[in-house]
Amino acid sequence: MQPARNGGTVINVEGLRKTYGRLAAVDGIDFSVRRGEIFGLLGPNGAGKTTAVECIQGLRPFDAGSVDVVGLDPRTQADELRQRIGCQLQQSALPDNIRVWEALDMFASLYGSPVDWRRLIDQWGLAEKRTARFHSLSGGQKQRLFVALALVNDPEVVFLDEMTTGLDPAARRVAWSLVEELREQGTTVVLVTHFMDEAERLCDRIAVVEGGHIVANDTPMGLVSSSGGGIRAVFGCDPAADLAFLTAVPGVGEVRRGGRRVEVAGDGPHVALVAHDLAPEDFRVQQPSLEDAFLRLTGHGMEE
């Protein structure tokens, strides 16, 4: 994880609210993003992530609150804002017959100071598809093209909404490295993702969104230590074995059993097992992960 380049705030959102009829898709959220950081938005389907980032980018009107991106107000300065930010949208489309290079060339021509889009073609693994038409690209290739298009104006802030959905594992890792490179160059990145490994690896800070609210905002490690729950010891043993002794051991919280599988959560459940000479099968100790924190924060934790 890297410190923010100069600590200045580049996005400031206060009391943002967006309704669709009676549904408050974004129900009063506040957060800020520092220059040069990768800021993640995590949340279940329908939490309001896309709505929030599209309001912030000036792509949707909103009902209340204030938004400042690179010193601009997306409600009144959307055109100027578009020159300075990059948008990879969750839902995008291009004309079926446009070729990869033509799309990049066309987008580049819309901006005053475009980067060399030929480099983007190479970086995003599209060299072989340079002259291919949009409709002939695979899902992952289309996705890569949309990310490349988001970067064609050398944006100060880039919004990536599910950037790696549909990418194969190798392409995902390449995409991660490229996002890290963007941070190296000082670009600020807002990353919407459902992948915990991606969020953990890339994000300096993460806001967890649920039901239009931000329920937590911290570093990945901070989220895990405050909400990830305790250590878990997982092992197999005879379903008839009497494990009642476990609940009386200091350091043991919850004991759950399903067939041969036993899961013991707490501060030091593994110590209890080793000390009792239980000889558990396939014994594993699991540290709490970002996924555990996410599931607890969004109400889908161990109880489900």
Ligand SMILES: Nc1ncnc2c1ncn2[C@@H]1O[C@H](COP(=O)(O)OP(=O)(O)OP(=O)(O)O)[C@@H](O)[C@H]1O
């Ligand atoms: N144009 C629209 N009209 C009406 N309701 C909408 C519209 N766009 C989104 N919604 C609703 O607003 C809520 C938030 O949607 P949004 O797309 O922001 O969620 P999300 O967090 O991006 O979800 P996902 O992870 O599935 O992409 C959902 O209940 C959705 O049905």
Ligand SMILES: [Mg+2]
């Ligand atoms: Mg979305």
